Amino acid sequence: MEILIFQTNIKSAENVASIEPVLNNHTHILNWSIDLEDIDNVLRIETTASLTEKAVIEMVKEHDFTIEALAD
Numbered sequence: 001m002e003i004l005i006f007q008t009n010i011k012s013a014e015n016v017a018s019i020e021p022v023l024n025n026h027t028h029i030l031n032w033s034i035d036l037e038d039i040d041n042v043l044r045i046e047t048t049a050s051l052t053e054k055a056v057i058e059m060v061k062e063h064d065f066t067i068e069a070l071a072d
Contacts, residue, residue, distance in 0.1 A: 001030065002047050004056055007040040009066045019063055026051070026059070043067065 010016060016034050023032045028051040035042045045056060053069045060067040 002049050002051075004045045004047060004051070004053055005070045006043040006045075006053075006056065006060075006067050007070050008034065008043045008060065010034050010041050010043065011036065015065070019060065019065065022059060022063060040070065042070065 010019060013036070016036070023029055023045070028048045029045055030048065031046040033044050035044070043056075043060070045051070057067050057069070
């Protein structure tokens, strides 16, 4: 298992609801959360080693959100 952490502009429950089906239905995402209280709106993903940061960034950007990887 690997943990990927991103800064996003996913700022509301409505934003979370719009990206939820994409993250829930991805076969390599085991668990995920978005911290709406954090200034960086951190997206945390627990994944198999098969999913890359680049793939997550592309997937989220396809839904018109900004995202960038955060250093550990």
